[in-house]
Amino acid sequence: MSAACTCVLTFFRVVISLVIGIPLGIIPGTITAIGVVLITVIRYPANFYKTFRVTIVTALLKKRLKFLVLLSLVIFQLLYPPIAVIVAVVVGIIFSCGQSVARIYDGTLPWMSYSELVGIFRSYYEFHVTFYDDTLEAYNHPTGVPLNWNGVRYDIPNFGLVKTLLGVLLTIYGVVTVSVGTILILGLKYIFLHIRMLYLYIKTLPELFNCKRLPFFPFWLCTLALLIPLGPILLLLAVLVSPLLGLLCPYVAITHGMNLKHGVKTALEILIKLDRNTYEFGGNFRLLKDRDLGLEYTQPQKPTNDTSKYWDLFIDNCKLVVKDTNEKGWILQEDIEGAMPNVLSSIPAMTILKILLRSAEQKGNTDVLVWDDDHICDPEDAVNHDDVVEFFWPKLKNILEKLKKTSKEEQMYLMTQLCANSETNTENLNTALKVFSIEEEKKIKIHKISSEINGMVIVLLRMEQMQKRMSEFLT
Numbered sequence: 001m002s003a004a005c006t007c008v009l010t011f012f013r014v015v016i017s018l019v020i021g022i023p024l025g026i027i028p029g030t031i032t033a034i035g036v037v038l039i040t041v042i043r044y045p046a047n048f049y050k051t052f053r054v055t056i057v058t059a060l061l062k063k064r065l066k067f068l069v070l071l072s073l074v075i076f077q078l079l080y081p082p083i084a085v086i087v088a089v090v091v092g093i094i095f096s097c098g099q100s101v102a103r104i105y106d107g108t109l110p111w112m113s114y115s116e117l118v119g120i121f122r123s124y125y126e127f128h129v130t131f132y133d134d135t136l137e138a139y140n141h142p143t144g145v146p147l148n149w150n151g152v153r154y155d156i157p158n159f160g161l162v163k164t165l166l167g168v169l170l171t172i173y174g175v176v177t178v179s180v181g182t183i184l185i186l187g188l189k190y191i192f193l194h195i196r197m198l199y200l201y202i203k204t205l206p207e208l209f210n211c212k213r214l215p216f217f218p219f220w221l222c223t224l225a226l227l228i229p230l231g232p233i234l235l236l237l238a239v240l241v242s243p244l245l246g247l248l249c250p251y252v253a254i255t256h257g258m259n260l261k262h263g264v265k266t267a268l269e270i271l272i273k274l275d276r277n278t279y280e281f282g283g284n285f286r287l288l289k290d291r292d293l294g295l296e297y298t299q300p301q302k303p304t305n306d307t308s309k310y311w312d313l314f315i316d317n318c319k320l321v322v323k324d325t326n327e328k329g330w331i332l333q334e335d336i337e338g339a340m341p342n343v344l345s346s347i348p349a350m351t352i353l354k355i356l357l358r359s360a361e362q363k364g365n366t367d368v369l370v371w372d373d374d375h376i377c378d379p380e381d382a383v384n385h386d387d388v389v390e391f392f393w394p395k396l397k398n399i400l401e402k403l404k405k406t407s408k409e410e411q412m413y414l415m416t417q418l419c420a421n422s423e424t425n426t427e428n429l430n431t432a433l434k435v436f437s438i439e440e441e442k443k444i445k446i447h448k449i450s451s452e453i454n455g456m457v458i459v460l461l462r463m464e465q466m467q468k469r470m471s472e473f474l475t
Contacts (some may be wrong), residue, residue: 003211010215013105018218021101021110029096036088040081045126046075049138057142059159059459062155064164068254071171072247090233094226141462143455148464153387156254167250170263174249181271182242186235189284194231196283201227223418245270256297265293294400306434310389311465313371317351318473325350329428330419339474342422347394347473348466349418349450349457353403356396357411360404367397395456402449414446418453 055061055069101334139146156167186193186320201224208214248270253263275288325331325347335343358370368378379393403411412434422430440448460466 003181007211007215011218014215014218017101017105018222021104022097022222024104024110025097026093028100028117029093032096032112032120033089033092035117036092037085039121039125039128040084040088043125043132044081046132047136050132050140051077054136054139057144058139058146059149060139060146060153062153065155068156068167068171070252071168075175075243075247079240079243083237085238086233086240090230106405120187135257143459143462145459145462146296147462148467149462151386151388151391153391156258164466166260167253167258170253170260171247171250173264174246174267175243175247177267178246179239179242179248181267182245182274183239185271185275185278185287186238188287189278190231190235192284193278193281196281197231198224198227199283252295255299256295259297262295262297265295267294269295280308284294310371310377311469313356313375314351315469315472317355317371318347321347321351322355322473323466325419328432329426330416331429332426336474339470340422342472343455344461344470345454346419346421348417348460349421349453352396352399352453352456353411353415353418356400356403360400367400369396392459393455395452399449401451402445406446406449409436410442410446412436413443414450417446417450421454 051073052070055066055073058066061069096112097187099112104110137201141147205220208217208220246267249263249266252266255259256262272288275286276290278284279286322331322336322343326333326336331343331346355369355371359368362368362376366378366380368376370376379389379396406414413433416429416432416436418427420433425433
C-alpha cells in the first residue's frame, strides 16, 4: 500500500475515532465524575470529624499550636470540596473521552467496562477509608498518644495574648492578601497567558506537515479546542488554592521566632514569585519588582535535655517493685518471665504509686519527685522541663495531692488494688486484699486514684522508650 493511501486511511480512522469516541466517552466520564463526587461527599463528614477530633485530643500538639492548626483546618476543609469536584469533573470526562477515542482508534471496545468503573470507585473509596482507618486512627487513641511516641510535643512559643491575637490576624491577613493578590495578578495577565499557551501549542503545527503525522491533525485540533476552556478552569483552581498558600504567612512568622514583619512580607514574596513565574512563561508583563525582603533566618540552637536519665530511674524503680511483689507472692515468677499482660500493666502502676508515696513524705512547700535517696527533682524547675515532664507532671501532681490526704492503710490498699488487675490473683495477693477494712466511701476515692494511675500506665505503655526498655525490669 502506498504512503498516500496509508495517510488517507489513517486520517479517516482518526476522524471516526473522534466522532464516535468523544460522545461515547462523555457518559462514562460523567458517571465517573459523579461517583467520585458522591464518594467525596459521603466520606467528607467522617473525615472532617476525625481530622478535627485528632487535632483536639492529640498529645503531640500543645494548646497554642492546636488553635492555629484548627484555624488552618477550617480553611482547608472549606476549600477541599469545590477543588475536589472541579478536578473530578474535568479529569473524569477528559480521561474517559481520551480513553474512548484511543480504544476506537485501536479497534477495541470504546467504553469502560463495568468492572473498570467499579475498580475506579473502589480505589478512590479505599483511599478515603485508609486515610480514616489507618492514617488518622494512628493518632486517635483516647489518650491522644500515638503508639511508640517518642515524647516530643510541638508548640509555638508563648508570646503572650497580644502576639497570639496578632498571629490570628496574620493568618487572616495572609489568606486574604494572597487570595486577592492572586486574583489581581492572574486576572490582569490571564488573557496574555492564555494566548501565550495557545501560541506555544499552535507553534507545533508545522511538525504535522509530513505524510506520517498529517492524518493526526484532527487530534491536534481537538486538543486545541480543549485548551481554550481549560484555561479558565486552571485559573479558578489557582484562585481556590491561593488561600492555602496564604497560610505560609503565620507559619513563617512562627518559625522565625514570631517575627510578624517576616509573616507580613511573606505574602508579598508569594505574589512576587507568582508574578515572576508567569512573566517567565512569556507574553506578559511584570506587576511587582523583584526585591530582597530580608526573610533570611537562622534557627537558634535549642538545648537538648537528656531524657534517658529519668527513664533509667523509672526502670530501676520498676525492678525494685518486681522484686518486692515477687517476694511477697503477689506476682508469680512465670508471669514475670512470660511478660504477662497483668505484669506489664501492674508493675508500672505500682512503681508510679511507690514514687509518689515517697514524694508525698518529702517536707517542703514545693512538690517534688523523689526517685530514690540520691535523686530528687523539681519538675517545675526549668532545668527539668521538657515535653515529657510537661505532659506527665500535671497528672502526677494531681494524684500526689490526693495521696497526701489518704491514710497509710488506704495507700497500702491502693497498692494491692493496682497489683490485682488479673482475673485470677495469687493466694498471697487475695489474702493481702482481705486484710484491709476500709469504708465503702473511701474505697471509691481510692478506686478513682487507681483509675488515674492506670490511665497514665496506658500512656506509658504506648511510648517508644517504654516499648524498648520494658524487658529490662522483667529479667
